[in-house]
Amino acid sequence: MATSAPRPDLLGLVFPLARALRRIEDDAAERHQLSMWQYAVLSVVAFRPGMNQLATAELLGYSRNRIVADLDLLEQRGLLTRRSGSDRRSNTLWITEDGSAVVAQVQRRIHVAEDELLADMPAADRRELQRLLASAATMATGTTAAD
Amino acid sequence: MATSAPRPDLLGLVFPLARALRRIEDDAAERHQLSMWQYAVLSVVAFRPGMNQLATAELLGYSRNRIVADLDLLEQRGLLTRRSGSDRRSNTLWITEDGSAVVAQVQRRIHVAEDELLADMPAADRRELQRLLASAATMATGTTAAD
DNA sequence: TATTGTTATACTCTATAACTATA
DNA sequence: TATAGTTATAGAGTATAACAATA
Known part of the structure; x- marks a missing residue:
């Protein structure tokens, strides 16, 4: 009599x-001197431009605190811009041409690696x-949160 | 003409x-004052008893360094035992009755929550x-690594 | 008073190296 | 010399609270 396999925890899978x-x-991401989160933020801005910082962070399940330093770096590198809208408390986020190019390159590499993995x-x-x-x-x- | 949806990164899913x-x-795990990793270690020992520390850690993708303190706590609580085998450098790991009971209880709760989630x-x-x-x-x- | 962005701080987790005892 | 276990330490990542500016 065969015992049935114990039910696995999904997290283990x-x-x-x-x-x-x-x-x-x-x-x-590291090939462009970016952290995973910096790439994730940049790719949200690329595919859903015009959101403010808080909404961008929340879409990623990220923190409104930690996104600040990441945006500082991304903006400094000319990959995105912050603009203050009608509500002068909030910054809307906009991708640049360089930013789009970086997202495309990183994503291409990710997809290749995913294809290899599977x-x-x-x-x-x-x-x-x-x-x-x-x-x-x-x-x-x-x-x-997937784009 | 509809543009096709951009391919998502799998990690985003x-x-x-x-x-x-x-x-x-x-x-x-916290209901039994255990960390997720302590529960994970305990459940490997429950389902695959007799392995040594290194093999147990590697099966989980865990670290042979960090498993030590977790095993100290689990052993102290009487949930598992370390025995030195023929190779006196290595400890084999064995579940206790109390350990089996804890794994069963935690797992039952996990499965209920998984069923709710999905x-x-x-x-x-x-x-x-x-x-x-x-x-x-x-x-x-x-x-x-799933049991 | 509530919200967005920002900064500072403390805490947890993780990676690494080095030590010991056996082999 | 190599391996299992152990310990210590530094670094990265994370959570929390508090502040300024604006609504």
């Missing part, structure tokens, strides 16, 4: 993948995994 | 789920997500 993907993003997974499974992860992410946050 | 699952494990996902999708995550985890590590 997600964690190794998350760690590998984190490493991929770290490495790709090379042995059939394309249909990969699409299905992506769909299910997007669905789970929505349940985990109430909204999706 | 995995991260929110991983964070939610991490929080679930933190909370469940309550809106059809059961078939959840099984499929689990299967695909297990497959991806294997590719990310060369072996699966």
Whole structure:
């Protein structure tokens, strides 16, 4: 009589993948002297320009405190700009041409590395995994932070 | 003509789920005054007893340095025991009855919380997500750390 | 009074190196 | 010489609180 396999904790399945993907993003961002979070912020600004700092941080599940220093660096490098809008307390964030180029380059490298990581997974499974992860992410946050 | 959606970074999909699952494990472990890693170590010892410290740490993608203090605490609480085997440099790790009970309790709570988190996902999708995550985890590590 | 951005501080986590005892 | 376990330390990452400017 075969005993059924014990139910695994989902984190035990997600964690190794998350760690590998984190490493991929770290490495790709580092080639442009960016941290993973700096790249993440920049890519949100690239795909959803015009939001203020707080909304950008919250979309990423990041902190309004920590985003400040990252934006300082990104702005200093000419990858984005801060503009004060009608509400003079808040800064809206706008991507620059250089910023767009950096996001595109980093993202290209990330996608190549992702494809290598999952090379042995059939394309249909990969699409299905992506769909299910997007669905789970929505349940985990109430909204999706993926662009 | 509709523009196709830009390809998302997989980390952007995995991260929110991983964070939610991490929080679930933190909370469940904390009820027994354990950290997530202490619970993870204990559960490896429960399901794969007799391994030494190094092998246990490596299975988790954890550090042989950091596992020491965790094992000190777990042993002190009577949740596991260290025994020196034939090679007197290495300690094999063994679960106790109390340890098994704690793992079972924490895991039960984790599974309840996971079910709540993914309550809106059809059961078939959840099984499929689990299967695909297990497959991806294997590719990310060369072996699966899930028990 | 509440909100956005900002800064400072303390705390946790993590990585690294070095030591010991065995082999 | 190499390995398992252990310890100490420095660095990175994170959370929290408080302040200024504006609403």
